[in-house]
Amino acid sequence: MTAPRRRPSLRAMQAAADFVPPMPRPPAQPWRWLPSLILGRGDILRAFTEDAYRRQVIPLRLPGRGLVIANHPDVVRHVFVAHAENYERKSWFMEQALEPVVGDSLFINHGEAWAERRAVIAPALHPSRIAAFHPHFVRAAEELAGDLARAAPGPVDVAPLFAAATTRVMMLSLFGEAVPREAAAAVAEAFAAYQAAAESVDLRYLLGLPPWLAGRQSRRARLAAARLRALVAQALAAVPEPAPPLLAAMRAARRPDGTPVMDAEALANEVAMMLLAGSETSATAMTWAAYLIAAHPATGAALDEELAALPPGAPDAEQAAGLTFARAVLSEAMRLYPPVAVLSRQARAADRIRRFEIRPGDTVMAVPWLLHRHAMWWDRPHAFIPERFLPESARRQPKFTWIPFGIGPRICAGAAFGMAEMLVFLAVLLRRFRLGVPKGWAPAPQCRLTLRPKQGMRLLLAAR
Ligand code: HEM
DSSP: OOOOOOOOOHHHHHHHHOOOOOOOOOOSOGGGHHHHHHHOOSOHHHHOOGGGGTOSEEEEEETTEEEEEEOSHHHHHIIIIITGGGGOEEOHHHHHHHHHHHTTOTTTOOHHHHHHHHHHHHHHTOGGGGGGGHHHHHHHHHHHHHHHHHHTTSOEEHHHHHHHHHHHHHHHHHHGGGSOHHHHHHHHHHHHHHHHHOGGGSHHHHTTOOHHHHOOOOHHHHHHHHHHHHHHHHHHHHOOSSOOHHHHHHHHOBOTTSOBSSOHHHHHHHHHHHHHHTTHHHHHHHHHHHHHHHHOHHHHHHHHHHHHTSOSSSOOHHHHHTOHHHHHHHHHHHHHSOSSOOEEEEOSSOEEETTEEEOTTOEEEEOHHHHTTOTTTOSSTTSOOGGGGSHHHHHHSOTTSOOTTOOGGGSOTTHHHHHHHHHHHHHHHHHHEEEEOOTTOOOOEEESSSEEETTOOEEEEEEO
């Protein structure tokens, strides 16, 4: 007689049906992650052991240097909100990594210089101003759809095309018609080359090791940075007066004594920063979202249904903002694949985080990749479940467990811009194409300045 088979629980059945998209397999032996971090030229995601997805604080002591990962919402709040002034400075590696491209821009600056530039740039990107950028979103999305139609049915590596399209949005926003479309692709390409070549984004820098140990910037990285700077200078020189409002606001900003907040060099630095911060991130988020939609037909069908309720053509700003399910898909994509996977800071003064002493100069990080997949805060944390971001469920999610745009005073200045832009892109693209994943192919996330798919993002595009 055979024993009665136990019925699987509902939870197990759901789990079996879950779509768990690719992630690096956590290493089996926890004690090896320190040497693998130091010696590896790989990436930090591969060093996270299984317990990193459950721990609340992860300390690492290196000779003469400390590093702590804040991995609990209360600890994140302590560092990035309650004691933000002690941790306002970006980590040394981040300053080094971006300086050749963005100079002293606010992204890596701190103190007075950060505050006065943030006060110019953040209001220009305020949610109340976003509708003015909507025509740029639509135009770049339609140009992108045209490129994809020429490349279809594929497989097409959409990552560089998405990066060129979001750079195009930033260039239209900053320079208007003065700069041709090809310049956007050139900027996106140069930045991709910089990311690929920059020694400074590898793990040894991430740990804040001194330059003699961490290695110097490669020649290729320096060339890519120089190329980016030249493209920015050309674009700035080409813009006629009156400049588009975003650039005009930056040029016009004055201190109380009447001197400009940004001289020519500072302006070029901020423009370079906006081109990168405003395009790499949205492109990365959309790249992963497109993959998840392609790989999970039920999500594609639900999106089709939502879009079918809209009149034909590209959505207007209000219609795009009302795409609740598309917003949930993007939010879930940024949970699983946060474009900025690591936020790192250096401590100004001594502090204590839980039972760990923080010394001046120590690195403290929040790692959205870990927090977003933390076993304490997420049900089936590695599974793709966009419904968790529908308004009802999203309201129940504890604060500071989903931080793709960062948090505290340095939170992303372009979050509303980025979200509005991605909703328009998604609507335009999904109306034109049905997405699919080539048989046997899977992307591999790799943490550099942004969380890129290591071998690009190859998708199939069937015209509708
Ligand atoms: C999906 C899209 C985006 C994501 C995920 C994203 C993410 C982030 C994150 C995580 C930070 C903070 C980094 C840190 O604290 O270390 C940041 C900062 C920033 N982002 Fe975004 N971003 C996006 C789009 C944009 C766009 C479209 C713009 C501009 C139009 C923009 C402009 C900025 C600026 C200026 C900062 C620096 C803020 C400061 O240091 O005060 N971002 N972004």
